[in-house]
Amino acid sequence: MGHSLGLEDEYVLPALPEYRPWRDQPFDKGVNAASRSDPADLPWRDMLNLGGDVSQPTITLAEQGPTWIDPMPGGRPLVGSVAGAHYHEKYFRPSGDCLMRTLAAHRFCPVCQAHIVARLR
Numbered sequence: 001m002g003h004s005l006g007l008e009d010e011y012v013l014p015a016l017p018e019y020r021p022w023r024d025q026p027f028d029k030g031v032n033a034a035s036r037s038d039p040a041d042l043p044w045r046d047m048l049n050l051g052g053d054v055s056q057p058t059i060t061l062a063e064q065g066p067t068w069i070d071p072m073p074g075g076r077p078l079v080g081s082v083a084g085a086h087y088h089e090k091y092f093r094p095s096g097d098c099l100m101r102t103l104a105a106h107r108f109c110p111v112c113q114a115h116i117v118a119r120l121r
């Protein structure tokens, strides 16, 4: 459903030869994925809330731990730039968890939710 409304995948594929067509494709940005973490350049820049400091919104791969980061730090839905999206570690997604990242997620991230609502109006 997310793809039919224009959303990008938010997961990373393993760096294996069979995934090279996806990992190596040129990519700039979409509704919920971006090639650069600069807050001013993010498609979801108007929704950033991480720490209340838009100059430091990036969560690196090292900060994420092996597979999961808290999508609700301090009880608020996280919106920042989180490393790992559009099949590659070098791209960024808005939040820690989203149905566009894994079907095990409980919900879409705030950016995807807003996009879905806007498209269905």
Ligand SMILES: [Zn+2]
Residues within 6 Å of the ligand: 010, 032, 094, 097, 098, 099, 100, 101, 108, 109, 110, 111, 112, 113
């Ligand atoms: Zn999302």
